[in-house]
Amino acid sequence: MTQKEIQRKIRELKTLASQHRLDINEDLSRIVSKLDGNRTDDISPWQRVETARHPQRPTTLEYIQTISDEYVELFGDRLFADDPAMVGGIARIGGIAFTFVGHQKGKNMKENLRRNYGMAQPEGYRKALRLAHQAEKFGRPLLTFVDTMGAYPGISSEERGISEAIARNMKEFSVLRTPIISTIIGEGGSGGAIGIAVADRVFMLENAVYSVISPEGCASILLRDTKKAQLAAGLMKMTARDLYSFGIVDGVITEPQGGAHNDIDFVAARLKETILSNYRELASKKTEQLLKDRSRRWLSFGDFYDPAEKQEGFLKKIFPWM
Amino acid sequence: MTQKEIQRKIRELKTLASQHRLDINEDLSRIVSKLDGNRTDDISPWQRVETARHPQRPTTLEYIQTISDEYVELFGDRLFADDPAMVGGIARIGGIAFTFVGHQKGKNMKENLRRNYGMAQPEGYRKALRLAHQAEKFGRPLLTFVDTMGAYPGISSEERGISEAIARNMKEFSVLRTPIISTIIGEGGSGGAIGIAVADRVFMLENAVYSVISPEGCASILLRDTKKAQLAAGLMKMTARDLYSFGIVDGVITEPQGGAHNDIDFVAARLKETILSNYRELASKKTEQLLKDRSRRWLSFGDFYDPAEKQEGFLKKIFPWM
Amino acid sequence: MARPQIETFFRKLLPKGKRNLLYGTVDDRVFLQKEHRCPACSKPVENDKLKDNAFVCYHCNHHFRISAPERLRLLADNGEYQEFSAGLSTLNPLDFPEYEERYAAAREKSGLDEAVKTVVCKMKGREAVVIVMSFQFMGGSMGSVVGEKITRAILLAAQRGLPCVLFTASGGARMQEGIFSLMQMAKTSHAIALLERTGMPLFVVLTDPTTGGVTASFAMLGDVTLAEPEALIGFAGPRVIEGTIKQKLPEGFQRSEFLQQKGFVDRVVDRKAMKDMLAFLIDAHLTVQGAKK
């Protein structure tokens, strides 16, 4: 979290300076570049976006197949339908039975039509929640894999309550009595992504992106120019490295040159190792501790100026364990 | 339960007699008629059925309106739709806030089309369950009112899992941590009825009927003659008096001559009194006791010959509190 | 645990010509004929070859209906199981005309004592309570005996800390038992609520056909719900629905694959893969770290 702390201090400094009408931007950017000194990031944010969207990028089921000893896919939300844009089931990985859920894109036009390009509808999120509750009931840890442009923005999706489904998932995941490890493997698009990404640990593949809106959406709405998506990709700070520096994700999983599709085994090995080592760490905690830590994590997100500097104090007062 | 005990003994006697090839039917029927001696039941089962289905028979919302100080109807299952065939909400009755749910028939063609003649679909049962869970969460007792030919037997209903919805309701109601009082106010048709009728106390209005299948269905399937519905109505033993004698329902609420529609205030007063007095009794129990008693009630239903006579013993062994 | 299979025992009691009824259960129309044809692909099938293939058509994968003893032969290690509550029988609680006669006839014709058999057995070494319904006993209908046996078996799993596997096959309620039959829906559902609290899993396997009150109770309450291919599964029967909507039902409606697509079945599993699947699921639900409380 030191990166986050530094970033935060810099922002506070900036606010203070602007209140006192001091121009310290130049000095600040020098500090920032020194902090970043040891990095050579010659891959642009837009290139990351393109890699994350690569038609051959490995999907949830491909990773599951690669990292598990054996797995069984399970279907349906028990309410309305099975949503092929969201898969789930039970996978034995390193001898441990995990429940998994994840967005599922296709690799060709036909499969993408069936899977709606990984844009899940309410029944997808409700399937994920059903399987999460099963995991909780039987003490299986939960793995989630995020890879979606966003929840499907269509009439059917709205009619059946996509908002309710996403909201309920976040609430229930946040207090699920079993360890949850989430990985953004491709696109982490807005509410559709976070609808299955409330977890104890969140990882990103190196070329994955995670954002409140697509670069195109940002360009169109905020920059009022749909052609500025590449610029927006940078401004939105949506790369794995950005989010790691913000402390929003816990780690970045290296990809081979050019992206995960060039060597899925390489990525899967690191993914598996990350999952197993983090699972072991989480499993060693008592459930109450696990939930307190998760609670602390999610309540802490946000960056704002508080004149009373009482954020910590406030939460501590409300919940002594904070 | 003495009525039930006697009936049971008679059946056991009969079985024993038939095993020993004794003809005691004549003697038995004399005993039965003596037991029934003080009753003059000149209303046939079929007349009960017709009264239960009377187009002007008071509905759930009419009873709620009549017995409550104030009530608010609440809508929707939070999943797919609001089902007008199943109503629900919060009613203050005698100063106490109850949650209520019930089938809702219409009083004219237009309303019946909207309410599907009180034949609920999955969303209706899921609305009932949602409201039941709310009642549990906030410690409100739950009232249910049964008045349906049955769950809607159509494509939409099957597609969205009417079986799952009814099954889940029975399971959840059976362990709901708040008192439940159910009243069959008109037709209690099969799974569609019991889907909201698992309760601590079940009452029937005098002319209500409650059965696993309609007399017409029974006539067609078992008697192989659709015209024998009147006969079937008697064979199925579906009147309030029958079910009370079996110990399936806990009491029968008197109706005025000709049926409840002739004087709803008369019936509502008795209904309200029944609800409030039974609520007070149930509320005085600790929750664990309430649930044990409910468990015992529902596990005990069924009538069969057990050579080892170990039914009681078996359950006691499994659950010491039985 | 070892005990002679009731199946074998009953077989010997039957006249020679009718012995294959027990294995042949399946669909009476098929097995009462001398020559058997697959009802799905219409090709002739040899009895022995069919039996060796778990009563799955070796031409087209059609799953013939099978009864409890045959199901247990396929599932239980060495075909061994311990049966419970086998002696229960109906008391005809409504005094329904002809019920007792039909009941006796069903016993004689099927060689079974009721529409459900409840046992404890091992599958690939995993011990479980296994509940198996038989459609050919009065259409697998649920009366007091069926409800009681299923309830006892579920509670036995709860008490012993065993997983529970439930194979359904039923036309619904035993109408001759009227309201007593209806109450079994609530009773069995409540038993599952009690099982839930023990953390023991319930695996339901839907087989052809499963309809009516059985579908609308325990059949839909599994932690994991499997189904054999193309089984008919529904609440209202197809004819009732056609009567309601006044038109023909679409192809595949109320079949296993349809239910999987509609979100009510976790997975359609071939009969021959069922034992492996159950073993995997039992492991995944029991051998893990243990539910955090």
Place this chain on the structure above:
Amino acid sequence: MARPQIETFFRKLLPKGKRNLLYGTVDDRVFLQKEHRCPACSKPVENDKLKDNAFVCYHCNHHFRISAPERLRLLADNGEYQEFSAGLSTLNPLDFPEYEERYAAAREKSGLDEAVKTVVCKMKGREAVVIVMSFQFMGGSMGSVVGEKITRAILLAAQRGLPCVLFTASGGARMQEGIFSLMQMAKTSHAIALLERTGMPLFVVLTDPTTGGVTASFAMLGDVTLAEPEALIGFAGPRVIEGTIKQKLPEGFQRSEFLQQKGFVDRVVDRKAMKDMLAFLIDAHLTVQGAKK
């Protein structure tokens, strides 16, 4: 509890000609004009008469958009409330261009300090934590400040054992805060999970418009969900959906009444009946026998 209304305080700071902006909030297009017409029925409305009618068109019952101070004037007994966490402001966590300028402009133009106001007040004598969003502050968008204030207010209700009432009005995420904005969806949802455990109720009132990340988080997590008539409520905005499906949306789509019909809103309630409704619901959720544990 009593404290001068911030509303009044800000009003005095504004140049005279702009003071009615605070009351007029509503829809800027309407109130920046000298003559006001109801956007629904197009009839002219008098400012004072409209205000006396809770900013509901007295011709056609159209509910004008109102801001937090106005909402609280209608709800809080004697218009009195105690505000919390009022001083929080953005740090522009992404260094997003022009964000700070827009933020400052929004503060000046609206007279509000952020898109949400969190208070404790009484309604017909019932004390509650009340959270009110204001659409005219940057489209009611949720950034870190909005998420934090809502989270704190919900947790305050949990700590004090007070019911919580939440009026939504938002275009969704504050995009300038990127991922930090997205995280507020999870944060506020988690706060509600914590509130749930205390047994205190959350009543959500959806007002026009409520879309995007706000709809897909706390807006949909009330124990009871009310909505003002004809409010636009959805996840994706109508234009986005029309872009997806390449056709016009049906009449009434994503409106309160539609959501009630689709099962996501408990009841559409007129603004003038809202206070009575909330009082009834608070009583029904608090004064009962107490949840059995």
